[in-house]
Structures are given as C-alpha cells and as structure tokens.
Amino acid sequence: MNRKxxxxxxxxxxxxxxxxxxxxxxxxxxxxxxxxxxxxPGSGGWRVTLAWACPQPVRETVRETDRFADACAxxxxxxxxxxxxxxxAQGLAVQxxxxxxDRPGLWAIRAEGLGTMQRSAATGTQVSADWDNGRWRVVLSxxxxxxxxxxxxxxxxxxRGGAQERAGLKSVSAGWVDVA
Amino acid sequence: MRYDIPKPLxxxxxxxxxxxxxxxxxxxxxxxxxxxxxxxxxxxxxNSVETLPGRGFPAGVHDPATGGRTVEGGVRRGVxxxxxxxxxxxxxxxxxxxxxxxxxxxxxxxRPRETVKWGPNFDEDQGQGDYPKDNHYxxxxxxxxxxxxxxxxxxxxxxxxxxxxxxGIVLVDQDRCHxxxxxxxxxxxxxxxYDHVRQVSTKxxxxxxxxxxxxAPACARxxxxxxxxxxxxxxxxxxxxxxxxxxxxxxxxxxxxxxGPNVFxxxxxxxxxxxxxxxPTGEPRIPVSYLxxxxxxxxxxxxxxLLAERARRRRGEASELMDLLIAYDWQQNFRLPPRQRxxxx
Ligand code: SF4
Ligand code: SF4
Numbered sequence: 001m002n003r004k005x006x007x008x009x010x011x012x013x014x015x016x017x018x019x020x021x022x023x024x025x026x027x028x029x030x031x032x033x034x035x036x037x038x039x040x041p042g043s044g045g046w047r048v049t050l051a052w053a054c055p056q057p058v059r060e061t062v063r064e065t066d067r068f069a070d071a072c073a074x075x076x077x078x079x080x081x082x083x084x085x086x087x088x089a090q091g092l093a094v095q096x097x098x099x100x101x102d103r104p105g106l107w108a109i110r111a112e113g114l115g116t117m118q119r120s121a122a123t124g125t126q127v128s129a130d131w132d133n134g135r136w137r138v139v140l141s142x143x144x145x146x147x148x149x150x151x152x153x154x155x156x157x158x159x160r161g162g163a164q165e166r167a168g169l170k171s172v173s174a175g176w177v178d179v180a
Numbered sequence: 181m182r183y184d185i186p187k188p189l190x191x192x193x194x195x196x197x198x199x200x201x202x203x204x205x206x207x208x209x210x211x212x213x214x215x216x217x218x219x220x221x222x223x224x225x226x227n228s229v230e231t232l233p234g235r236g237f238p239a240g241v242h243d244p245a246t247g248g249r250t251v252e253g254g255v256r257r258g259v260x261x262x263x264x265x266x267x268x269x270x271x272x273x274x275x276x277x278x279x280x281x282x283x284x285x286x287x288x289x290x291r292p293r294e295t296v297k298w299g300p301n302f303d304e305d306q307g308q309g310d311y312p313k314d315n316h317y318x319x320x321x322x323x324x325x326x327x328x329x330x331x332x333x334x335x336x337x338x339x340x341x342x343x344x345x346x347x348g349i350v351l352v353d354q355d356r357c358h359x360x361x362x363x364x365x366x367x368x369x370x371x372x373x374y375d376h377v378r379q380v381s382t383k384x385x386x387x388x389x390x391x392x393x394x395x396a397p398a399c400a401r402x403x404x405x406x407x408x409x410x411x412x413x414x415x416x417x418x419x420x421x422x423x424x425x426x427x428x429x430x431x432x433x434x435x436x437x438x439x440g441p442n443v444f445x446x447x448x449x450x451x452x453x454x455x456x457x458x459x460p461t462g463e464p465r466i467p468v469s470y471l472x473x474x475x476x477x478x479x480x481x482x483x484x485x486l487l488a489e490r491a492r493r494r495r496g497e498a499s500e501l502m503d504l505l506i507a508y509d510w511q512q513n514f515r516l517p518p519r520q521r522x523x524x525x
Binding site: 015019023024062063065066119166 | 183360
C-alpha cells in the first residue's frame with residue numbers, strides 16, 4: 001500500500017484550555033496539505049513509510065527557546081470505536097509512534113483523548129529520516145503492533161516546526177486510513 | 181474548553197516597595213543559585229530586576245504585543261521570546277585566549293564569544309530624561325505573580341500547570357509537560373521559561389519548601405533593601421493585607437491583562453523636575469503617565485496616600501504606613517506561619 005492522503009488542519013476549537021482555541025483560531029487550512037503513507041508487513045512487524053513536503057526543515061532545537069522541530073506520528077485504534085480526531089477517548093485509546101526531527105529514536109505513544117498523550121521509549125523500533133529536495137521521508141521499522149494487526153487502520157499527523165506547529169497545531173488525516 | 185481553576189484555600193503573596201530597591205540583584209542571584217543552575221536554564225531568571233523606563237527582561241515584556249492577553253483581558257496570540265534578541269544568551273568567554281596573551285605585546289581582552297544582542301537588565305541605569313533637569317529611572321524586580329487567573333494554566337493543553345490548593349502557588353508538573361511552550365507564549369509577564377535541554381517549562385515556585393516551613397522566599401529573605409513583604413492575602417494582621425487592602429498603596433503590575441496578580445508593588449515616588457534656573461518644579465521626575473502605563477489608574481491614589489503619609493511623618497506625627505514601609509524590624513516583613521516542619525533525624 002502506498003497512498004497519498006489529503007490532510008486537514010486539526011480543529012483548534014477542540015483543544016483543551018482557553019488559550020489555543022482563541023490564539024490560533026486562524027489556523028483553518030492545513031500547513032501540510034498531503035502526505036504519502038505506505039504500511040507494509042516487515043520482518044516480524046511492520047514497516048511504515050511517511051513522506052511529505054516541507055520547504056524548510058527544522059532539525060535542531062537545543063540552545064533555542066522559540067524553535068520547534070518537524071515531526072510526524074502514526075497511530076492505530078485500540079478498539080473499533082476509538083475516535084481518531086480526539087486522539088482516542090477515555091477507555092478507547094489510540095496508540096502508535098511519534099518521530100521528531102531533533103531526536104534520534106522514536107517515542108511509543110498512547111492517548112485517551114486530547115492532552116493525554118503518554119510518550120515512552122519505543123523499544124525494538126528503528127527509524128531513518130531524510131530530507132531531500134523539499135520533502136521529508138521517514139521510515140519506521142516497527143515490531144509487532146497488535147492494535148494495527150487487529151484493527152487494520154491508522155491515522156497520521158504531521159507537524160511543521162517552522163510554522164510553530166506542535167501539540168494540537170498539526171495537519172492530520174481526515175479519518176482512519178484502512179490498511180490492507 | 182476553558183479549565184475550571186478552583187480557588188485556593190489561601191493565597192500567598194508578596195509586596196515590593198519600589199522606593200527602596202537598589203538594583204543590587206542579590207535577589208536574582210539568591211534565586212538563580214537556589215533553583216536555576218541547570219544547563220538548559222542558563223539564560224533564565226525566575227527573579228529578574230530591570231531598569232525602567234527601559235525594554236525590560238525579556239526585551240519588550242511591557243509591550244502589549246508580546247503577551248497572550250489583550251489590554252482588555254481577552255486572549256490573543258503572544259510571542260515565545262528569542263534567546264538572542266529577547267532573553268540574551270548566557271555568553272561564554274575567551275578566558276584561555278586572554279590568559280595566553282598575558283605576556284604578549286598584543287593583549288587579547290576578555291569578551292563574549294557570541295554576538296551580544298540583549299541580556300538581563302541590559303539597559304541598566306540608562307533610564308530617560310536629561311541631566312540634571314528630569315533624568316530618571318527606577319528598578320523593577322519581577323517574579324511570577326502566581327496569578328488568580330493564570331494565563332499559563334489556561335494555555336497548557338496538557339493541564340500540566342496548576343494552582344496549589346493550600347497557598348495558590350502556580351506550579352508546572354514537569355512529568356506532564358511536553359515542552360509545547362504555549363504557557364511561555366501566553367504569559368504577558370513572560371515568567372515561564374523553557375529549559376531547552378530537558379525540554380520542559382520551568383517557573384518560579386515561590387520557594388514552596390521554604391513557605392511550607394514558614395520561611396520567606398530566598399529573593400525576599402536576602403534583599404538588603406528590606407523592600408519585600410511576604411504573607412497571606414487574607415491575614416488582616418499581616419503586611420500584605422495592610423498594604424494592599426487597608427492602605428491601598430500596593431498595586432499589581434499590568435492589571436489590564438486581567439490575570440489578578442498576587443505580587444504587588446508600592447509605586448516609586450520621585451524627586452521634582454528642575455526648571456531652566458535649576459529650581460524644583462513640584463512635578464515628579466518619573467512621569468505619572470508612565471507609571472500608569474505599568475500599574476494602571478490605581479497608581480494615582482497610591483502615590484497620593486504615600487505622599488500624604490510621608491508628609492505626616494515629616495511633621496512628626498505617627499504613620500502606621502510609613503513605619504511598615506521603613507521596616508524597622510525586618511522580621512516583621514514576613515508573616516508566614518509554618519504549615520509543616522521537616523525534622524531531620
Ligand atoms: S505571572 Fe505568568 S507564569 Fe506566573 S501565574 Fe501569572 S500567567 Fe502564570
Ligand atoms: S535584592 Fe532587593 S534591593 Fe537588591 S535588586 Fe533585589 S529587590 Fe532590589
């Protein structure tokens with residue numbers, strides 16, 4: 001499977017707290033319009049490839065206060081009803097992997113709603129990321145992923161650091177993407 | 181979805197009398213040495229002291245365009261200050277190079293390796309006006325205001341910042357923080373700092389381990405100017421209540437943002453301007469309109485009360501307010517009953 005996915009701007013009105021929904025109310029068009037995704041069975045697990053256009057990558061953030069790194073995430077529902085838009089809900093988690101350009105490895109992520117994401121070191125994973133000719137290409141080599149194996153669906157998110165994107169300021173798939 | 185921020189049982193508070201600040205930075209160093217020596221917080225000062233009129237720390241902090249609040253108290257997008265142009269990088273110096281040149285005919289002076297663009301109290305003692313007619317400046321020590329309606333709490337999508345129930349101290353839970361910096365952006369006082377190594381937010385904790393034991397924060401306790409008062413806002417026998425509620429001479433910085441700061445300032449009185457012949461005009465050197473831009477309209481009655489009580493004292497009459505501000509007995513500046521005391525065995 002290698003698909004082009006049109007992305008949407010994650011709705012800021014849903015973001016927790018009183019600040020982000022108002023301060024970023026103008027963020028209605030996605031900063032990253034589309035991404036390509038390939039999800040393939042790998043050796044004892046999965047290989048996920050994400051690629052998207054990014055004119056000016058941000059890879060370094062250390063020793064700066066106002067710089068945000070490029071990032072992407074892919075996640076799957078733990079239950080058939082787990083909502084994608086809110087990153088899951090209580091008792092209906094989503095789980096997956098987060099890559100950030102200023103870090104060497106991947107984070108394993110799990111969330112039960114906006115603002116609840118837990119990050120932990122993703123053991124048994126590998127990642128390679130290349131930026132070339134205005135595009136990021138990130139290849140995630142993942143171990144067994146029971147949620148994906150069971151639900152056969154993923155969602156994805158892309159953050160462009162140069163546009164101050166982080167947290168709920170992101171471009172996301174407009175729903176679950178079926179994995180064959 | 182706004183958060184419901186429960187009212188704390190009590191609110192700890194500080195009053196700073198700007199008429200007495202020497203700009204010595206003892207408070208800044210006391211705080212920095214106690215809490216902020218990590219590599220990623222090298223540039224940050226939970227307590228800073230800036231010369232005003234001036235650009236402040238970080239540069240532009242008094243410009244309404246930098247904070248996440250409008251001057252009517254609404255939400256607007258703020259700015260995350262830049263390390264070079266707003267905070268000032270913690271510079272490194274060419275000590276070895278300078279030392280190696282000690283015996284050489286061409287000596288190399290010690291200088292920062294980085295291009296210097298700004299730093300804490302960078303415009304020290306510059307102020308405004310023309311000597312000797314109306315030159316003026318004063319020092320403004322600043323720390324987190326532990327606001328009643330904290331913009332930082334409101335800004336965090338992870339609910340990683342909270343106001344303590346016991347005393348209203350605003351704290352970052354660094355285990356929850358993911359370093360998104362909406363709090364840095366939203367706080368109009370720019371009193372949340374980003375640890376760029378650990379990638380989490382940090383801020384003044386009002387020396388809470390000391391508060392719990394009934395000891396004033398390090399910045400207040402070590403202030404040689406004896407200008408800081410610490411206590412609880414509801415303690416009618418304490419200095420905070422007397423200065424804020426009874427005498428109404430202690431007022432918050434930038435009340436227009438609507439955050440309800442719990443740090444208050446006694447505004448600075450100033451000597452008179454001189455006329456062309458060098459005679460005092462009766463007009464204060466620090467323009468009251470400038471003080472109003474910092475402290476709002478409440479600065480007018482506060483200054484009137486201060487001047488009236490000072491005149492009363494000069495006439496030899498008693499003045500509770502002046503006695504309090506003079507701080508004859510410095511220990512009386514702090515009224516902090518210990519809530520718990522750790523006894524080390
Ligand atoms: S001064 Fe800023 S950091 Fe401190 S409580 Fe208020 S909004 Fe938060
Ligand atoms: S220690 Fe006191 S006198 Fe010195 S700068 Fe701080 S507040 Fe002012």
